[in-house]
Amino acid sequence: MAGNVDYNKKVLEHFKNPRNMGELKNPDAEATVGNPSCGDVLKIMLKISPRDDSSRPDNENIISDIKFQTMGCAAAIASSSMLTELAKGKSLNEAKKITNNDVAKALGELPPIKIHCSNLAADALRKAIENFEKSNANI
Amino acid sequence: MSRGIEVGGIYLDNAATTRVDEGVVKKVSEFFTKNYGNASSQHSIGREAKEELEKARSEIAKFIGAEASEIVFTSGGTESNNLALKGLALANPEKKHIITSVIEHPCILETCKVLEKQGYKVNYVGVGKDGIVDAKDVERKIRKDTLVVSVMHVNNEIGTIQPVEEIAEICKKKGVYFHTDAVQGFTKINLDLKNIDLMSVSGHKIHAPKGVGFLYVKKGTKISAIINGGGQESGLRSGTENIPGIIGLAEVLKKKIDKKKIEKIRDRIVRGLLEIPGTKINGSRDNRIYNNIHVSFYGIEGESLMLMLDSEGICVSTGSACASTKLKESYVLKALGIEELYIHGSLRLTLDEITVEEADFVVEKIAEKVMKLREISPFKFEKGEMK
Numbered sequence: 433m434a435g436n437v438d439y440n441k442k443v444l445e446h447f448k449n450p451r452n453m454g455e456l457k458n459p460d461a462e463a464t465v466g467n468p469s470c471g472d473v474l475k476i477m478l479k480i481s482p483r484d485d486s487s488r489p490d491n492e493n494i495i496s497d498i499k500f501q502t503m504g505c506a507a508a509i510a511s512s513s514m515l516t517e518l519a520k521g522k523s524l525n526e527a528k529k530i531t532n533n534d535v536a537k538a539l540g541e542l543p544p545i546k547i548h549c550s551n552l553a554a555d556a557l558r559k560a561i562e563n564f565e566k567s568n569a570n571i
Numbered sequence: 572m573s574r575g576i577e578v579g580g581i582y583l584d585n586a587a588t589t590r591v592d593e594g595v596v597k598k599v600s601e602f603f604t605k606n607y608g609n610a611s612s613q614h615s616i617g618r619e620a621k622e623e624l625e626k627a628r629s630e631i632a633k634f635i636g637a638e639a640s641e642i643v644f645t646s647g648g649t650e651s652n653n654l655a656l657k658g659l660a661l662a663n664p665e666k667k668h669i670i671t672s673v674i675e676h677p678c679i680l681e682t683c684k685v686l687e688k689q690g691y692k693v694n695y696v697g698v699g700k701d702g703i704v705d706a707k708d709v710e711r712k713i714r715k716d717t718l719v720v721s722v723m724h725v726n727n728e729i730g731t732i733q734p735v736e737e738i739a740e741i742c743k744k745k746g747v748y749f750h751t752d753a754v755q756g757f758t759k760i761n762l763d764l765k766n767i768d769l770m771s772v773s774g775h776k777i778h779a780p781k782g783v784g785f786l787y788v789k790k791g792t793k794i795s796a797i798i799n800g801g802g803q804e805s806g807l808r809s810g811t812e813n814i815p816g817i818i819g820l821a822e823v824l825k826k827k828i829d830k831k832k833i834e835k836i837r838d839r840i841v842r843g844l845l846e847i848p849g850t851k852i853n854g855s856r857d858n859r860i861y862n863n864i865h866v867s868f869y870g871i872e873g874e875s876l877m878l879m880l881d882s883e884g885i886c887v888s889t890g891s892a893c894a895s896t897k898l899k900e901s902y903v904l905k906a907l908g909i910e911e912l913y914i915h916g917s918l919r920l921t922l923d924e925i926t927v928e929e930a931d932f933v934v935e936k937i938a939e940k941v942m943k944l945r946e947i948s949p950f951k952f953e954k955g956e957m958k
């Protein structure tokens with residue numbers, strides 16, 4: 433019945449004190465993805481703004497704020513939290529490249545049966561950025 | 572009795588296993604160091620072991636209103652269930668049909684699957700939203716070649732009490748064997764064995780040691796052994812008897828359980844939990860064993876909740892998909908047809924004696940953790956939603 437999963441300290445710490453958890457008012461982009469394996473749900477919300485940095489003239493868009501909401505196991509919550517830390521401040525192009533592996537590695541490690549939970553987080557971010565790019569392409 | 576994983580810990584997972592009673596430990600330890608004989612040996616130490624073994628058998632038989640010769644000691648619930656179904660199948664090869672329920676323990680369901688591969692037809696009777704098998708559904712499925720009907724007494728997850736005496740009576744009339752897995756109900760709810768042919772019991776659910784149990788086999792039942800060897804247990808279960816375990820099982824039956832007290836505390840916790848918005852009780856509230864609470868909280872996930880409670884020293888279990896090795900929600904909860912946003916957030920609390928203070932602490936902590944997880948969740952429980 434019980435999976436009897438052993439989480440490392442870092443995972444438990446993010447699970448107990450998730451970063452960037454909650455809602456953004458008027459997000460510039462958002463995406464909700466569901467976990468096909470176990471049926472849980474993760475939502476990512478983004479604030480996107482031009483990089484305000486005179487040393488970098490490209491003025492590209494960066495993720496200036498990010499928040500998540502997750503219904504899922506400890507690994508899913510910790511992965512969401514870690515993902516938001518990895519993504520915050522990154523350009524959209526950089527952020528798109530974040531993989532589930534990056535999230536899992538940043539957390540130390542995840543029990544094998546919980547790898548799919550970190551997939552969910554990376555997928556949600558990519559989808560949110562794509563949603564942003566799609567809606568802005570139309571303007 | 573019981574409680575106390577570590578200082579301040581509150582163990583609410585007594586359907587998984589129980590703390591062995593202190594008196595039982597004391598009694599049993601003699602049978603490791605002093606009275607350690609093999610009941611098959613001819614010398615005095617062996618004869619003494621045999622005598623104690625038979626005394627325990629008689630005590631257990633008396634407790635359930637059976638004859639000593641009707642008790643077959645095994646290694647526990649799983650083995651007893653295997654022996655019941657496979658043993659009947661071996662001894663009655665002309666009958667190829669079995670009826671059981673969808674909410675049985677895996678050791679019944681998996682045994683049935685093995686028998687299906689051997690050419691048996693198995694009907695799995697469903698349950699209502701209340702988590703209870705309808706005896707009439709069972710009756711309708713009985714055929715000429717039905718070997719056995721096996722329905723559990725009390726479900727291990729949701730604690731619902733099945734109408735086994737009623738089903739047993741139907742089976743008796745139709746001339747079909749009836750077996751019940753009484754692992755969760757034994758010592759808690761009395762069963763009349765009049766029409767019950769076989770009954771499985773496990774020690775570790777009732778404050779006796781792990782790895783011991785028995786199968787009650789009514790006189791005259793045609794059944795074969797599935798473990799062969801030296802012919803112990805009247806040939807029905809070979810292997811040197813687990814005398815310390817068996818003694819422990821007999822000893823624990825002398826203890827009185829204050830059922831009313833546990834039930835009262837259980838009801839207090841239930842009342843407290845129902846104050847949390849978006850909380851539902853899973854399965855029948857009335858036809859339920861007195862120490863079981865099974866609830867679901869809207870919009871959150873059970874493994875997370877269980878872990879948060881664990882960090883407060885509160886041990887519970889969940890039927891959530893995320894907590895299972897197969898990433899599938901419990902088949903029992905699924906059989907009840909629980910709504911999507913409730914099925915993930917399930918929690919099972921199975922009580923032994925705890926204090927009112929502990930009970931209130933548990934309610935307070937659960938409420939706090941549910942609210943915290945709802946904050947994290949994208950699904951907020953809206954006021955006014957049907958409870």
Ligand SMILES: Cc1ncc(COP(=O)(O)O)c(C=O)c1O
Binds near residue numbers: 587725774775
């Ligand atoms: C209803 C039921 N049947 C059978 C078993 C198996 O018993 P045991 O652990 O003694 O093999 C259990 C306990 O896991 C149970 O709850």
Ligand code: FES
Binds near residue numbers: 467504506893
């Ligand atoms: S979210 Fe279900 S196992 Fe992680």
